[in-house]
Amino acid sequence: MNIITIEHIAKIYQVGSEEVHALADVSLKIDKGEYVAIMGPSGSGKSTLMNILGCLDTPTHGIYNFNGVNVSEMNDNELAKIRNKEIGFVFQTFNLLARSDALHNVELPLIYAGVPSSERKERAMEALSHVGLADRMHHKPNELSGGQRQRVAIARALVTRPSIILADEPTGNLDTKTGEDIMALFNEIYEQGNTIILVTHEEYIAEHAERILRIRDGLIEKDEQVKNRYIPKKNGASKI
Numbered sequence: 001m002n003i004i005t006i007e008h009i010a011k012i013y014q015v016g017s018e019e020v021h022a023l024a025d026v027s028l029k030i031d032k033g034e035y036v037a038i039m040g041p042s043g044s045g046k047s048t049l050m051n052i053l054g055c056l057d058t059p060t061h062g063i064y065n066f067n068g069v070n071v072s073e074m075n076d077n078e079l080a081k082i083r084n085k086e087i088g089f090v091f092q093t094f095n096l097l098a099r100s101d102a103l104h105n106v107e108l109p110l111i112y113a114g115v116p117s118s119e120r121k122e123r124a125m126e127a128l129s130h131v132g133l134a135d136r137m138h139h140k141p142n143e144l145s146g147g148q149r150q151r152v153a154i155a156r157a158l159v160t161r162p163s164i165i166l167a168d169e170p171t172g173n174l175d176t177k178t179g180e181d182i183m184a185l186f187n188e189i190y191e192q193g194n195t196i197i198l199v200t201h202e203e204y205i206a207e208h209a210e211r212i213l214r215i216r217d218g219l220i221e222k223d224e225q226v227k228n229r230y231i232p233k234k235n236g237a238s239k240i
Contacts, residue, residue, distance in 0.1 A: 006052075010062055026045075033194070036213060037199075038197065050197075056083070084160065086162050089157055090154055099140065131158075133155065150182050
């Protein structure tokens with residue numbers, strides 16, 4: 001079942017008197033439960049595609065159906081509701097509130113969604129336990145390591161039980177070992193049936209996914225299945 005269907009999407013920015021075609025003519029389908037990596041050099045259009053997939057931006061032309069709903073012509077308020085309910089975001093820079101503990105950071109999307117306090121706390125605790133941080137829920141970000149902060153961000157992405165997890169360079173600020181631990185966690189989330197879209201510039205990170213979309217000059221240059229996907233383990237990764 002397609003969770004994402006994009007048909008002839010284009011995104012054009014006006015920069016002074018010049019038109020910049022960030023995306024030219026992109027069509028793709030992503031199924032529920034897929035693990036997809038998006039790769040491309042700087043300026044290729046991968047960030048623009050990610051912003052459209054994440055309902056952070058709208059296309060200039062084309063149709064974007066998300067979970068059977070045409071979101072390509074929604075206004076900002078409608079897009080915000082889709083983002084909060086349907087999409088879990090994980091960013092390179094974690095984007096945590098410095099003065100709030102891990103539990104409150106994870107609760108935030110549920111606060112915006114109007115979930116009652118008792119249910120909110122229970123779900124946030126469950127999400128933190130899921131990522132191995134049950135004993136760190138009252139720690140603030142500056143009391144956590146980089147890897148633990150990213151785990152808090154992943155718990156926050158999971159707490160709304162979204163349709164997709166959209167991860168933008170999730171290991172970019174982490175050392176290799178910690179990054180591999182985070183990719184192992186993404187693999188667990190994927191194996192539990194979640195849809196993951198991962199944006200990265202690193203080939204070995206992309207190879208954790210089952211499918212790689214390669215973007216160049218605003219077009220999908222290549223759409224390929226990963227034949228020997230990395231399966232991360234606690235002490236490293238193995239290829240299958």
